[in-house]
Amino acid sequence: MKRIKTQSIDEIQKQLANVQQILIMTHYNPDGDAIGSSLGLYHFLLAAGYRVDVVVPNDYPVFLQWMPGNDKILMANKSPQEALERIEQAELIFFLDFNVLDRLQELEDTLREAPAPKILIDHHPNPEPFADILISTTQVSSTSELLYELLVSMEGEQAIDRNIAECLYAGIMTDTGSFSYNSSLPDTYYVVSRLIEKGIDKDRIYWRVYDNYSVDRMRLLGYCLNIKLKVLPEYGAAYISIDRTELERFNYRPGDSEGFVNYPLSIHGVMFSVIFIQQEDYVKISFRSKGDFYANRFASKHFGGGGHKNAAGGYSDLSMEETLEKFESLLPEYKTQLLKNHLYHED
Numbered sequence: 001m002k003r004i005k006t007q008s009i010d011e012i013q014k015q016l017a018n019v020q021q022i023l024i025m026t027h028y029n030p031d032g033d034a035i036g037s038s039l040g041l042y043h044f045l046l047a048a049g050y051r052v053d054v055v056v057p058n059d060y061p062v063f064l065q066w067m068p069g070n071d072k073i074l075m076a077n078k079s080p081q082e083a084l085e086r087i088e089q090a091e092l093i094f095f096l097d098f099n100v101l102d103r104l105q106e107l108e109d110t111l112r113e114a115p116a117p118k119i120l121i122d123h124h125p126n127p128e129p130f131a132d133i134l135i136s137t138t139q140v141s142s143t144s145e146l147l148y149e150l151l152v153s154m155e156g157e158q159a160i161d162r163n164i165a166e167c168l169y170a171g172i173m174t175d176t177g178s179f180s181y182n183s184s185l186p187d188t189y190y191v192v193s194r195l196i197e198k199g200i201d202k203d204r205i206y207w208r209v210y211d212n213y214s215v216d217r218m219r220l221l222g223y224c225l226n227i228k229l230k231v232l233p234e235y236g237a238a239y240i241s242i243d244r245t246e247l248e249r250f251n252y253r254p255g256d257s258e259g260f261v262n263y264p265l266s267i268h269g270v271m272f273s274v275i276f277i278q279q280e281d282y283v284k285i286s287f288r289s290k291g292d293f294y295a296n297r298f299a300s301k302h303f304g305g306g307g308h309k310n311a312a313g314g315y316s317d318l319s320m321e322e323t324l325e326k327f328e329s330l331l332p333e334y335k336t337q338l339l340k341n342h343l344y345h346e347d
């Protein structure tokens with residue numbers, strides 16, 4: 001396990017030696033890895049005697065609101081003035097689990113111009129060169145896993161307490177869909193075993209994240225799978241689309257549709273699964289694939305997005321109907337790739 005350059009570690013330690021007030025920022029619509037890595041780092045820095053703020057651009061789902069330190073997170077959409085103050089006060093800023101500043105949405109320009117040195121820790125491809133210190137590799141399950149390596153390199157294993165371990169484990173678990181993707185490297189399990197030695201209750205963490213849904217969310221899922229799922233076996237693809245009235249009918253809350261996109265992948269022959277969700281002024285799209293079909297390339301080429309090979313996101317400014325038409329019209333071009341991929345998985 002040596003994915004972080006010694007030079008980067010030295011540079012971070014040099015920065016830390018000069019400051020007292022540290023800000024941790026993560027991306028818009030924070031996921032489990034965003035919150036887990038942010039709070040893991042929060043506890044680490046707090047124990048080291050720093051004053052630490054965690055700011056997220058907007059709300060995140062209830063099933064992520066249980067990690068130790070959660071009540072210390074400031075949501076910029078709810079407290080914009082306070083968020084700006086904390087950004088201004090920061091002497092050093094960590095950016096976790098994203099690598100292009102537009103994922104901060106409204107806060108993008110403020111942070112781009114913030115004078116404090118910037119440290120980026122992330123696992124997505126193609127980082128935007130805005131950080132003074134960059135720790136970035138795609139050869140890792142999650143930011144939380146990479147952060148574990150960084151913290152241990154800096155302060156040794158004993159610096160990881162149970163709170164940190166709980167947050168980092170939650171990040172790794174959610175970013176790998178409970179170890180079903182992005183989790184084929186042995187290092188991930190090494191880190192997990194060390195985290196479990198810290199006394200975390202991994203079953204309880206699973207339960208808090210995955211067995212914590214509302215009845216409305218469950219019924220919305222049932223509706224999507226029963227009524228809204230379209231399977232295109234000739235292309236090895238399937239998709240779900242949801243419009244505003246449908247969301248309202250099921251009292252939609254942020255995060256409710258999380259994970260829906262994974263379900264069609266469990267259908268025999270489906271290698272590529274997509275969900276389209278109508279937002280106020282655009283269609284939000286999530287892509288999942290199995291094997292060697294590059295969902296991120298598809299997302300960036302056609303829907304202004306990106307991400308990982310098997311899990312990516314994008315958006316469309318067209319109407320839902322036009323977006324779905326566009327998507328379906330693209331599939332013939334990818335047919336050979338998708339079906340070849342399927343055959344590989346058959347044997």
Ligand SMILES: [Mn+2]
Nearest residue numbers: 033097143175
């Ligand atoms: Mn992540």
